[in-house]
Amino acid sequence: MKTVQWYLSASLLLVSSLARAQNLTLEQLIDKALTNNYSVQSSKLDELKTEAQIAEVKAGARPQVNLTGDYKRYLKIPGQVIPASVFGGPEGTYSAVAFGLPYNLSTSVQATQPIYSQSLLIATKAAKASRDLSALQTQKTKEDVAYNVSATYYNLQTTAQQIAFLRSNLAATERLIRITDLRRQNQLAQGIDVDRLQLSKTASQTQIESLQATYNQLLNSLKYLTGTPQTDSLQVQTAIEESIPVAPGNEYTINRTDLQLLDQQKLINGLEQRNIKAGFVPSVSAYGVANSSVYAIGGDNSYIKNLPGYWVGLQLNWNVFDGLARKAKLGQKRIDDQKLDVQTRQVRESISMDIANARNKFLVEQQNLTTNRGQVALAEKVYTQTQLQFKEGTVDLTEVVQAENSLRDAQNTYLTTLVNLRTAELDWKKATGSLISR
Numbered sequence: 001m002k003t004v005q006w007y008l009s010a011s012l013l014l015v016s017s018l019a020r021a022q023n024l025t026l027e028q029l030i031d032k033a034l035t036n037n038y039s040v041q042s043s044k045l046d047e048l049k050t051e052a053q054i055a056e057v058k059a060g061a062r063p064q065v066n067l068t069g070d071y072k073r074y075l076k077i078p079g080q081v082i083p084a085s086v087f088g089g090p091e092g093t094y095s096a097v098a099f100g101l102p103y104n105l106s107t108s109v110q111a112t113q114p115i116y117s118q119s120l121l122i123a124t125k126a127a128k129a130s131r132d133l134s135a136l137q138t139q140k141t142k143e144d145v146a147y148n149v150s151a152t153y154y155n156l157q158t159t160a161q162q163i164a165f166l167r168s169n170l171a172a173t174e175r176l177i178r179i180t181d182l183r184r185q186n187q188l189a190q191g192i193d194v195d196r197l198q199l200s201k202t203a204s205q206t207q208i209e210s211l212q213a214t215y216n217q218l219l220n221s222l223k224y225l226t227g228t229p230q231t232d233s234l235q236v237q238t239a240i241e242e243s244i245p246v247a248p249g250n251e252y253t254i255n256r257t258d259l260q261l262l263d264q265q266k267l268i269n270g271l272e273q274r275n276i277k278a279g280f281v282p283s284v285s286a287y288g289v290a291n292s293s294v295y296a297i298g299g300d301n302s303y304i305k306n307l308p309g310y311w312v313g314l315q316l317n318w319n320v321f322d323g324l325a326r327k328a329k330l331g332q333k334r335i336d337d338q339k340l341d342v343q344t345r346q347v348r349e350s351i352s353m354d355i356a357n358a359r360n361k362f363l364v365e366q367q368n369l370t371t372n373r374g375q376v377a378l379a380e381k382v383y384t385q386t387q388l389q390f391k392e393g394t395v396d397l398t399e400v401v402q403a404e405n406s407l408r409d410a411q412n413t414y415l416t417t418l419v420n421l422r423t424a425e426l427d428w429k430k431a432t433g434s435l436i437s438r
Helices: 002-014 026-036 038-059 118-185 191-225 257-278 325-392 397-432
Strands: 064-073 079-083 094-098 103-116 283-297 303-317
Touching: 026 038, 026 118, 038 118, 103 303, 118 191, 118 257, 118 283, 118 325, 118 397, 191 397, 257 325, 325 397
Parallel strands: none
Antiparallel strands: 064 103, 079 094, 103 283, 283 303
16 A cells, blocks of 8 residues: 555656646536536526516516507598488488598507406416526536536546656666666677667657647646636646545435426426416406597698597406317427426436446445555566566566566556546436535
């Protein structure tokens, strides 16, 4: 255990460029992402939009005031046909007469106040339920972002540690090259032995360059997830904690946003059904009208007259028959309700599967981590002894290279197991809905 910790510490010192960049922890990256991530910002804007939609629905319950105006200039006043007897003419005959003046101006102000509307009451409740739905959608977006940030961060940590281990091995290979070259000069080794070590050195350098490119890609992904511009620098902590997380217990609480979203959608769907049924119920509104009609004529006999009018009333609106449209809409909503029930059962089964898989993966990787830690210590011991034997001339170069490769494989396996354990813990938190605090 002490040997492994020393090796990790020594490896980190060899990657000074990475060590200087160890600043932001995973928790800090998640906090940054939950504030600056573009998907989270978009979800928050959707919440604001929902509030505006709620205000729109509430406005339907307030008084509505409309102002209308109409101006007419008759070039020829329309006429009417009336019995001539009205003006003393003979019975059975008719005359065409034109009533009115050529200039007409009419203005009207009408105020309407809904008194009873069941649809409006239900629509208000549905709008408020949409607020909760929008908040849950934002929560779901945050959970997805937190998961993606964590998974990317763990992969970045693994890549950084692999680079550190390779550089440590590279330094050991360079020492072997110097020793072997001295032995060759003393005719205790062959030139091909040095060439083999040079090939091993070149392979390590190539692998380091490839891993460095992967590291940069993962770092760019973290920039994107945390809302950091690609042109800005992002400094993260790359050291992997060796502490083993607590194994998942048999008793746990499921707090999945997926289920809450489905429950809220089911609630809204029920309110929409009630709103459709409310269309069978009449609505009543009160209204008041103020009207002004101005009639005028120009010329020598100019004349102008304003005739105001005021009245109030009650208006009943009742759609007695709509061609069975409401029935068809209700049928659609009932089908949507059945789909939500199926989706709920599907999500519950998926959650059960995710929890079982995460627990099994955690327990397996936890056992593997203990085993692989011992393998690293053993491989390091064998490699150290092989180096000493090589210096003494009791083993050839092939055994040194084999020991080096075995150590590298043990190190990589250990790191892979460690990140798999963290990923299993992450999957467990996602499955139980405990990724981020609410």
